[in-house]
Amino acid sequence: AQSVTQLGSHVSVSEGALVLLRCNYSSSVPPYLFWYVQYPNQGLQLLLKYTTGATLVKGINGFEAEFKKSETSFHLTKPSAHMSDAAEYFCAGAASGGSYIPTFGRGTSLIVHP
Amino acid sequence: DTGVSQDPRHKITKRGQNVTFRCDPISEHNRLYWYRQTLGQGPEFLTYFQNEAQLEKSRLLSDRFSAERPKGSFSTLEIQRTEQGDSAMYLCASSADRGRGTEAFFGQGTRLTVV
Numbered sequence: 705a706q707s708v709t710q711l712g713s714h715v716s717v718s719e720g721a722l723v724l725l726r727c728n729y730s731s732s733v734p735p736y737l738f739w740y741v742q743y744p745n746q747g748l749q750l751l752l753k754y755t756t757g758a759t760l761v762k763g764i765n766g767f768e769a770e771f772k773k774s775e776t777s778f779h780l781t782k783p784s785a786h787m788s789d790a791a792e793y794f795c796a797g798a799a800s801g802g803s804y805i806p807t808f809g810r811g812t813s814l815i816v817h818p
Numbered sequence: 819d820t821g822v823s824q825d826p827r828h829k830i831t832k833r834g835q836n837v838t839f840r841c842d843p844i845s846e847h848n849r850l851y852w853y854r855q856t857l858g859q860g861p862e863f864l865t866y867f868q869n870e871a872q873l874e875k876s877r878l879l880s881d882r883f884s885a886e887r888p889k890g891s892f893s894t895l896e897i898q899r900t901e902q903g904d905s906a907m908y909l910c911a912s913s914a915d916r917g918r919g920t921e922a923f924f925g926q927g928t929r930l931t932v933v
Contacts, residue, residue, distance in 0.1 A: 713858070732882030736919040744870060747822070747924035748861070794860050798919070803874060805851065805912075806922050808860035 707732065708733075708797045711811035721722050723767075723782040725802045725812045727795030735799035737778045737804065739769055751793075754778060765789070790816045822925035824910050830931045838896045839928045843912030850893050851922060852885055853909040861909055867893060868915070874905045877880055 705745040711726040718736055734753050752763025759771040769780045778795060792813050796806040823842040831837050843850050843897065848869050853861035869890035870931045878884070882900075887893040897904055907929050911922040 732855075738921055740924075747824075747929075747930070748911075748927045750921050750923070753919065753921050769870065796860075803866075805874065806862055806867060808853075810861045811858070 707807060708737075708795045708809040708811050710795050711809065712794075712812055714800060714813045714815060716815040716817065717785045719787055722786050722787045723780070723789065723814065725780040725793050725795075725814065727769075727778045727780065728776050728807060729795075729797045731797065731799050731801070734773055734776075735797035735802075736804070737769075737771060738796040738798070739763065739767070739778075739780050740794045740796060740808075741765075742794065742811075748794060752782070782799075785814075785816050787816050787818065790814055822910055822912055822923050824908075824925035824928050826928055827926060828929050830932075830933060833902060833932055834899055836896065836898045837900055837930065838894050838928075839910075841893045841895070841910030841925060842908070843892070843911075846912075846924055847912035847914050847923070848890065849913045849915055849922075850887055851911040851913075852895050853910055853911065854879070855907040855927070864895075867901070875881055897930075900930075902932045905930055905932045 710784045738753045739751040754763045754771045762773045794811045795809040798804045798806045824842045851865045852864040855861045867887040882898045887897045907927045911924045913922045928931045
C-alpha cells in the first residue's frame with residue numbers, strides 16, 4: 705500500500721531563514737506527489753506537484769520540492785521564510801495501487817518567528 | 819467557476835441526530851472525494867465518486883456514514899445517529915480525470931461539532 709510520512713509535526717524557523725519540510729513516500733511504484741498548505745479553518749491549497757519529468761518542482765509562494773527516487777523523498781523547501789508562511793503543510797501521494805486517490809501525511813505545522 | 823463549495827461551513831448537532839453535508843465540485847470535474855480531518859491530523863479518505871458511480875466506499879467509518887452523487891453533479895455526505903467522535907472537519911475535493919497526476923481541489927470544509 706502506498707503511504708506518505710512527514711517527519712516532524714512542528715518546524716520552527718526565524719523569518720528569513722530556510723524552510724525545510726520533510727516527506728517520504730512508501731510505494732513499490734513511485735506515486736504522483738503533492739504538497740498542500742492549509743490555513744486555520746480553511747481547505748487545502750495546492751503548492752506544487754510532481755508527476756513526471758523534471759525532479760525539481762517549483763510552486764507558488766516561492767516554494768519548491770525535489771523528487772529523489774533513491775531516497776524516496778519529496779522534501780519541501782523555501783529559501784527565506786515569511787511570517788505569512790505560518791500554516792499547516794501536507795504531503796500527499798497518489799499511486800495506481802490506490803486508484804490514484806490522494807493519501808495524506810499527518811502534516812507539519814510551520815511556525816515562523818519574527 | 820469559484821471552486822469547490824461546501825455547505826454548511828459549520829454544524830452543531832446533538833448526539834443521535836442525523837446530519838447532511840453538501841458539496842458542489844468544480845463544474846467540469848468528474849472525480850469527487852470526501853475526507854475527514856481531525857485536529858492535528860491529515861485528511862483521512864472516506865469515499866470517492868467517478869461521475870455518479872461511487873467507486874470506493876470501504877473506507878467510510880461505519881454504516882452510519884453514506885454518500886451520494888446523483889447525476890454526477892453535487893454530492894451529499896450523511897451521518898446518521900451522530901456520536902461525539904464524529905466531531906471533525908469534513909472536506910470535499912474534486913479533480914478532473916485528465917490524467918493520473920491531476921491534483922485535487924478542496925473546498926473550505928464543514929466543521930461538525932456533536933454535543
